[in-house]
Amino acid sequence: MLQIRYVWEWPVRLTHWFNVISVIVLSVTGIYIGNPSLSVPQTDAFVMGWMRVVHFGFAYLFVVSVIVRLLWMFCGNSYARWKAFAPWASKEGWSNIIGTFSWYTFLRKTPPYVVGHNALAAMAYSIVFVLFGVQIVSGFALYSLYDPNGLWASLAAPFLSVFSNQGLRLTHHMIMWLVIGFAIHHVYSAWLMDVKEKNGTLSSIFGGYKFIDPKDL
Amino acid sequence: MAKEEKQTQEGMIPEDILQRWETRGVSRRDFMKFCSVMTATLALPVTMMSKIAEAVEGDNRPPVLWMEFQGCTGDSEAFLRANQPTATELILDYLSIDYHETIMAAAGHQAEAAKRQTMEKYKGKYIAIVEGAIPTAEGGIYCTVGGDSALNIAREVCGNAAATIAVGSCASFGGIPAAAPNPTGAISVSEAVPGATVMNLPGCPLNATNLTAAIVHFLTFGRLPATDSLGRPKFAYGKRIHDNCERRAHFDAGQYAEAFGDAGHRQGWCLYKLGCKGPETFHNCPTVRYNEGTSWPVQSGHGCIGCSEPQFWDTMSPFYKRLPNVPGFGVEATADKIGLGIAAATAVAFGAHGVASALRKGDDMESDQVIKED
Numbered sequence: 001m002l003q004i005r006y007v008w009e010w011p012v013r014l015t016h017w018f019n020v021i022s023v024i025v026l027s028v029t030g031i032y033i034g035n036p037s038l039s040v041p042q043t044d045a046f047v048m049g050w051m052r053v054v055h056f057g058f059a060y061l062f063v064v065s066v067i068v069r070l071l072w073m074f075c076g077n078s079y080a081r082w083k084a085f086a087p088w089a090s091k092e093g094w095s096n097i098i099g100t101f102s103w104y105t106f107l108r109k110t111p112p113y114v115v116g117h118n119a120l121a122a123m124a125y126s127i128v129f130v131l132f133g134v135q136i137v138s139g140f141a142l143y144s145l146y147d148p149n150g151l152w153a154s155l156a157a158p159f160l161s162v163f164s165n166q167g168l169r170l171t172h173h174m175i176m177w178l179v180i181g182f183a184i185h186h187v188y189s190a191w192l193m194d195v196k197e198k199n200g201t202l203s204s205i206f207g208g209y210k211f212i213d214p215k216d217l
Numbered sequence: 218m219a220k221e222e223k224q225t226q227e228g229m230i231p232e233d234i235l236q237r238w239e240t241r242g243v244s245r246r247d248f249m250k251f252c253s254v255m256t257a258t259l260a261l262p263v264t265m266m267s268k269i270a271e272a273v274e275g276d277n278r279p280p281v282l283w284m285e286f287q288g289c290t291g292d293s294e295a296f297l298r299a300n301q302p303t304a305t306e307l308i309l310d311y312l313s314i315d316y317h318e319t320i321m322a323a324a325g326h327q328a329e330a331a332k333r334q335t336m337e338k339y340k341g342k343y344i345a346i347v348e349g350a351i352p353t354a355e356g357g358i359y360c361t362v363g364g365d366s367a368l369n370i371a372r373e374v375c376g377n378a379a380a381t382i383a384v385g386s387c388a389s390f391g392g393i394p395a396a397a398p399n400p401t402g403a404i405s406v407s408e409a410v411p412g413a414t415v416m417n418l419p420g421c422p423l424n425a426t427n428l429t430a431a432i433v434h435f436l437t438f439g440r441l442p443a444t445d446s447l448g449r450p451k452f453a454y455g456k457r458i459h460d461n462c463e464r465r466a467h468f469d470a471g472q473y474a475e476a477f478g479d480a481g482h483r484q485g486w487c488l489y490k491l492g493c494k495g496p497e498t499f500h501n502c503p504t505v506r507y508n509e510g511t512s513w514p515v516q517s518g519h520g521c522i523g524c525s526e527p528q529f530w531d532t533m534s535p536f537y538k539r540l541p542n543v544p545g546f547g548v549e550a551t552a553d554k555i556g557l558g559i560a561a562a563t564a565v566a567f568g569a570h571g572v573a574s575a576l577r578k579g580d581d582m583e584s585d586q587v588i589k590e591d
Contacts, residue, residue, distance in 0.1 A: 002586065034539065034553065036490065040471035047471030106573065109580050145457055145497060148445065157446055164532040165497040166541050170552050173540060177556025181563035188567040192574055198583045213583055 001213075007115060008208040012080050015069040016205055019132075022062035023183065027176055029055040034173060059139055066132050079116030085126045087119040097123070111197070113216040121189065128182055135175050138168040230270040237274065258430040258505060259442065259452045272437035279435075280335050280343045282374055283317035286360050286367040287394040287403055288349025292385040293319045295422035298508065312432065315343075318362070329363045336377055344435065345378035346428075347371060350387040350394040351409040354402030368409055375413040380441050381406060382416050384428060386524055389417035389448070396530035407448060416441045417448040421524035426505050427453040447527065449499070458495035458521050461503040464488065482518060492537040493520030500525045 008016075029051045032038070040047050073082040087093030096119035099112035104120065111118060117125065141159045144152035159168065194201040204210045230252060238248045252266045252273075261269075285293065297320070314320070315335040316328065323331055335343055349367075352359035357366030375381040383406040386392035394403035407415040418427055431450055434442045442450040459465065467473070467487040474482035474491055482488075489496070498521050502513040514521055523533035535542065540552050574580075 002583070031553075036471055036473055038471060043466075043470060043472070045470040045472075049469040051471075103580075104570070106577065110582055113582070146460065148455060148457075148499060161446075161527075164528065165526070166532045169497075169539075170541050170543070173552045174543070174556055177553070177559050180556075180560045184560065184563045185567055188571060192571065196574070196580060196582060198581070198587070213586070216582065 002211045003214055005115060005210050005212050006208055007077075007079050007210045008204055009072075009076055009080060010208065011068060011072045012076060013205060013208055015065045015072070018061060018065035019069075022058050022065060023179060025058045026055060026062060027180060029058070030172075030176055056143060059136075059143070062132075063136055063140075066129075066136065070129070084116055085122050085129070087122050093119055111193075113197075115210065115212055115217070118193075124182065124185070128179070131175050131179055131182070135172065135179070138163075138172040138175070141168050142172065230267050234270050234274060254426065255430050255433045258426055258501075259434055265437070269433055269437050273433060278312060279379060280313045280315045280339050281317075281346060282315055282332055282335060282343060282378070283346040283348065284362075284367075284370060284374060285318050286347065286349035286351050286362075286371070286388070287401065288385060288387050288392075290319055290348070291422040292348045292388075293317070295425045295507075296384075296428060298425060326363075332374075336374065340377050342379050343377075344432070345375045345381040345413075346384055347375065347381060347388045347406045348384050350391045350403035350405065352394065352401035352403050353409070354400070359401040371406060371409050375406060375410040375415070378413065380414045380416065380435065381410070382418060382428065382431060382441070383407065383448075384418050384423045386419040386421045386529060389419035389525075390527040390529075392419075392421065393530050395528070414441070415448055416444055416450060418453070419449065419525040419527075420500060421529075423525075424453070424500075424502070424505055424507060427501070445499075453501045453505075454499045454525070456499065456501065458498045458500055458502055458515070461501070462495055462515060463503060464515060477518070485518075488515060488518075488520040490539070491520050492535065492539060494523035494526075494533050494536075495521040497533075498523040498526050 032051045033048070033055060036048055036051075038047060072080055073085070078084065083089070087097055096112045096114065099108065100118045100120040102108040103111040116122075137156075137159055140152050141156035142165070144150060144156040144160075145165070147153060163171070190201050190205075193199070194203075199210045199212065201210070230249060235245045235248060239245060248270070252270050253263075255269055256263060256266045259265075283293070316332040318328075321328055321331075349360075351357070351367045351371050353368055357368040360367040362370060383389045387394055387403070388406050391399070391403050391405050391408075394401060395405075405417075407413070407417070416431065418424075418431065420427075427450070430452065431442060434440075434450075442452055444450050445454060447454075459468070462468070464485060464487045467485070468489055472481060472484075472486040473489050474486045476482065477491065482491075487493070493515065495515060502521070503515070506513045506516070520536070522536045523529045526533060532541070538551070543550060543552050543555055546555060
């Protein structure tokens with residue numbers, strides 16, 4: 001008999017969707033800022049101005065969302081905790097990593113049955129959190145240039161001097177594409193799991209509930 | 218109203234000073250212009266104008282030793298074209314430049330002796346100005362003057378100076394000689410003489426107005442102006458070029474020149490897409506400008522190349538593109554083309570995986586619990 005389990009608590013879902021909105025808006029405005037390709041004939045327009053205002057506004061939203069999610073790693077349930085994102089730290093985690101990898105590469109009929117993140121997904125999210133961190137640091141370092149005496153400039157100074165302004169700008173562009181690549185993979189894998197495991201994976205990020213067969217655990 | 222009048226009076230240059238300059242052949246107008254340009258460049262209140270006027274004619278003017286190492290003399294050239302006041306006046310009257318390889322009359326041992334004399338007589342009191350980077354590879358043999366290496370000379374001259382001013386990007390940050398692969402091991406003055414008080418005036422060339430203003434500040438207040446974390450005076454490097462650019466309105470509007478000579482370029486639109494590095498360069502070019510305030514690169518239709526930023530030759534190139542080249546890829550591949558490729562490859566790979574998964578049989582879980590609908 002299937003059980004209904006409350007897996008993703010509301011802060012997890014809320015920060016997930018704030019991240020989604022932020023990544024979409026930041027990517028669209030970011031692509032424009034990097035290569036402004038709209039034709040603007042009228043002189044009283046403020047296209048780049050608005051793109052930057054929106055980009056910076058959502059950057060702040062994104063930072064808050066990522067920080068809240070990181071804090072929730074220390075308050076949430078076991079599926080949300082930091083340990084869930086480090087499968088390599090335990091023996092069981094390693095067998096899940098190998099098992100999930102074998103399933104993805106068609107070497108195994110069914111994936112290791114887990115309630116929360118599967119081991120490979122958890123590792124991917126760990127990397128994504130690192131990418132988010134680099135994106136936030138490089139983004140705010142570039143943003144800080146508007147006021148060299150400001151708070152952001154003093155925090156960003158070491159990064160600017162080590163990686164150079166243009167180095168950070170290049171990094172900021174490249175990581176955006178890696179995050180977009182991750183998003184493609186993420187949506188695909190969630191859909192695949194939804195079909196194959198029949199756990200309600202896709203709907204669980206909206207409602208938080210998954211349907212688990214305890215005899216498979 | 219009364220207060221305002223008083224302030225104006227405080228800022229006024231005393232009549233006797235103006236008359237003395239007139240007898241020296243500098244018109245009242247030119248001298249007042251000089252003092253007001255200096256006051257404005259240093260971002261000082263107008264009341265300081267009279268102080269500046271008094272300072273530049275005081276008798277305690279420090280001697281200057283100008284040393285040139287791995288440079289192209291571009292900064293000397295820029296300085297000789299300093300219009301406020303004319304270079305001759307500045308060199309012969311205001312400053313006592315005791316040593317400058319390009320313009321001094323003395324040569325050889327005579328010149329070196331004059332330098333030594335100044336160093337000994339005014340130890341800890343003179344100003345050292347350094348132009349060009351300092352090579353360190355192979356014992357510094359790549360630049361020697363009078364039989365001694367630039368490194369030794371810099372350590373001795375800058376180490377005993379009241380203050381050192383590094384003029385140009387080479388002296389400030391290593392500049393072009395230090396660009397990869399830096400065959401001569403070129404370093405900046407502050408790296409070569411770690412203990413010395415060094416102020417950096419980067420730029421390729423530096424802006425002579427900023428050098429004059431820095432010297433005037435020294436004459437007026439007895440110390441160099443406040444500097445940022447890179448040792449640059451805040452009055453000249455405290456704002457981004459982008460934030461004071463006359464084309465900024467076109468940037469915010471979204472109007473960009475796409476190619477040199479196109480309609481947008483002819484209308485003076487923003488040079489962002491032609492690789493302008495104004496958004497990442499700190500300098501007062503848009504307000505002070507070059508060559509008697511005539512123009513500056515962006516005004517003349519060419520993007521900023523970030524020449525006053527550290528390692529600009531390596532980090533700001535390619536000069537006509539927004540982003541650096543991605544290491545390991547061809548020069549035509551931009552970061553965004555490569556990124557788009559990564560995203561597309563991800564989509565294709567997972568699409569293929571999806572097709573394979575859809576065709577796969579017998580991997581469905583809980584199949585026994587699915588109730589078949591008719």
